[in-house]
Amino acid sequence: MRPAAGTLAGALMGCVALLVATFTFYGINLLLKGSFWWGQVYFWWARSLALGAPLGAVGATIRRPGLGGVLAALVVPVGAALNVIVLPPPADSLMAKPVLLTVWGAATTAAVLIVARAIRARRSR
Known part of the structure; x- marks a missing residue:
């Protein structure tokens, strides 16, 4: 894979990983405690999008x-x-x-x- 493509793939996967981790955390919380906070999910999803790309690109x-x-x-x-x-x-x-x-x-x-x-x-x- 070319370096630019690898960096782009890393950025995309960084976002996806953080989005899935956030949803999984709050999904398990819903299963175990019966509560789900959409406000918190949106808060962390916004940060996942903002930080996932640069961190994924750095990781790549x-x-x-x-x-x-x-x-x-x-x-x-x-x-x-x-x-x-x-x-x-x-x-x-x-x-x-x-x-x-x-x-x-x-x-x-x-x-x-x-x-x-x-x-x-x-x-x-």
Whole structure:
């Protein structure tokens, strides 16, 4: 598949994946709790359309060689780290510290492995 077609397919699949995930979440909520909030569904569907395309396109570029692929691969670990900075778990929660340690540890490990893989790939050329 050509790079442009792959990026376009990734963008489309990013939107579809988030739309299906949202509908599935609220559909299961309807089955288990008997409630369905169309207002919330519309809220998340709008964000799925807005964010699904760029995230899907970024995901489709991860396997590209060079700096572009490395930066695309770093989106998830950097996003996870930023998430706990911008929206940290409640400080009074017993799970706050374990969640922070897990997210920071996983994000750091992923980033180190991504950069190490890129360096190894560059040296082998």
